[in-house]
Amino acid sequence: MDRIKNLLHRVPGYTGYRDKENRRDEDKRIREAIANEITAQVDQLNQYNADLSAARELSHLSRMESLIGQVRLLGDRIRTASYGYGGIFTEREVDATALDQLRQLDKSMEREIAGLARAVSGVTSTMPPADDAVRALNDEVNRLGRLFDARTSVIDEGKPSRDEQVLALLEITEEKKPSPLLSVSKNETLSVLGDNYIANATITLSTDDGTIKLVRVTEDKDGATWLMGSEISGVPSARLTESASDIPGYQTMSRASATVDSENGKQEGIAAQYTIRSAGPEGVEIVVSIGDSARAYRGNEISDMDIEVYGAAD
Numbered sequence: 001m002d003r004i005k006n007l008l009h010r011v012p013g014y015t016g017y018r019d020k021e022n023r024r025d026e027d028k029r030i031r032e033a034i035a036n037e038i039t040a041q042v043d044q045l046n047q048y049n050a051d052l053s054a055a056r057e058l059s060h061l062s063r064m065e066s067l068i069g070q071v072r073l074l075g076d077r078i079r080t081a082s083y084g085y086g087g088i089f090t091e092r093e094v095d096a097t098a099l100d101q102l103r104q105l106d107k108s109m110e111r112e113i114a115g116l117a118r119a120v121s122g123v124t125s126t127m128p129p130a131d132d133a134v135r136a137l138n139d140e141v142n143r144l145g146r147l148f149d150a151r152t153s154v155i156d157e158g159k160p161s162r163d164e165q166v167l168a169l170l171e172i173t174e175e176k177k178p179s180p181l182l183s184v185s186k187n188e189t190l191s192v193l194g195d196n197y198i199a200n201a202t203i204t205l206s207t208d209d210g211t212i213k214l215v216r217v218t219e220d221k222d223g224a225t226w227l228m229g230s231e232i233s234g235v236p237s238a239r240l241t242e243s244a245s246d247i248p249g250y251q252t253m254s255r256a257s258a259t260v261d262s263e264n265g266k267q268e269g270i271a272a273q274y275t276i277r278s279a280g281p282e283g284v285e286i287v288v289s290i291g292d293s294a295r296a297y298r299g300n301e302i303s304d305m306d307i308e309v310y311g312a313a314d
Contacts, residue, residue, distance in 0.1 A: 027155065030106065031078050031081060032079060034078055034113060035075045035076075035078045035079035037113050037116075037117070038071060038075035038078065038116065039072075041116055041120045042068060042071050042072050042075060044120055045064070045071065045120060045123070046068060048129075049061060049064050049065065052127070052129075055127055055128075057127065057128045059128075060128045060129060063129075063134065067123075067134065067138060067141075070138070070141050071116075071137075071141055074141055074145055074148070077145075077148065097160045098154050098157075098159050098160045100160075101154055101161065101170070102151065102154050103303070103305070105147055105150060105154065106151070108147055108169055108170055109151070112140065112143050112144045112147060112169075115143075116140050116141070116144060119133070119137040119139075119140040120137060143169060146163075146165060146169065147169060150163055150166040177231075177304070178211075178229075178231035179229025179230055179231070179304050180229065180304055180308075180309050181215055181227055181228070181229025181237060181304075181307060181309075182213050182229050182230070183309055184199050184227075184229075184309055185199065185261070186199055186200060186202055186261045186262070187199065187200070187312060188310070188312055189310040189311065189312075190215075190307065190309045190310060191307070191308045191310070192227065192302055192306055192307055193306045197218075198217065199215045199217060200216055200262075200263070201216040201260075201262035201263065202215050202216070202259075202260075202261045203258060203259070203260050203288065203290075204258065204259040204260075204261075205256040205257070205258055205272060205274055205288070206258075206259070207254060207255075207256045207274070209232045210230060210231040211230060211231050211232075212228065212229075212232065212256075212274070212286075213228070213229050213230070214227070214286075215227045215229075216242075222242075222244075223241050223242060223243070224241070224242045225239065225240070225241060225242075226239075226240045226242055227240070227302075228240055228284070228286060229304070229307075235276060236301040236302075237301065237302050237303070237304050238284040238300060238301050239299045239300060239302050240286070240297035240298055241297065242295055242296075242297050243295065243298065244294075244295055244296075246296065247294050247295075247296050253273035253274060253275045253289065254273065254274055254275060255271075256272045256274055257270065257271065257272065258272035258288075270291065271290075272289060272290045273288075273289040274286060274287065274288045274289070275287050283300055284298070284300065284301055
């Protein structure tokens, strides 16, 4: 699974699909890594089938051989799929929605591959196999096949899938993982979609729901660029522009304790208030009030997969 995760983070989609020359090679590497994981599960099932035979559980062999054939066929399809030169490999601008869905499909397949391994373990943990475990494995193979078919369609056509069953699989809620921006301290280096930055100030808001961090990455006196990350479900990472004017008059703001680390030093435990709202498609706005100073930060969402933190600057 670590091999798949490492490859997923290298796919051009996880850096904005900007380098079209590498898309085909990276896509092949992703498919091979997934197919290798499926092959490992086929090997485990084959060994289990041999154990069934040795235990004289012959009435179950036919059912298991059919199931093994389905899993093997899926792995072969993923490994040997051949795409044309249309879709995301074309010279024309690719639909941003399709690229975003491709990212979701890759993450969903990663999740389902882990589910496949659990389903195989469920089948092989008893002798003979339990009916519920066999059905669960069959269902997992079907989900993976549907996701792969949708992924193939998105790649070939360069358009997002509208299949309701596929969309339902993509909508499975996953636990919010803390943004890598939460680990960034002043003077550390990082990049977003290949744009390199040095953090020169941070604002950390400790709230009842979790931590939000703002990281300043430009020296501008007005309109500085900040990056926002959090561990709170529903609060996305974002690249924002600071504004000391045009502060919206919100009626309700949440309380927080702020830690500010800037060129003026570090201050902790400052009483603060904040509020966050969406601002159009993929738009984000956060207003932070610390003492008698209020600032608005507005911009667009970014994916945590597109953020790399390198550590202290030399």
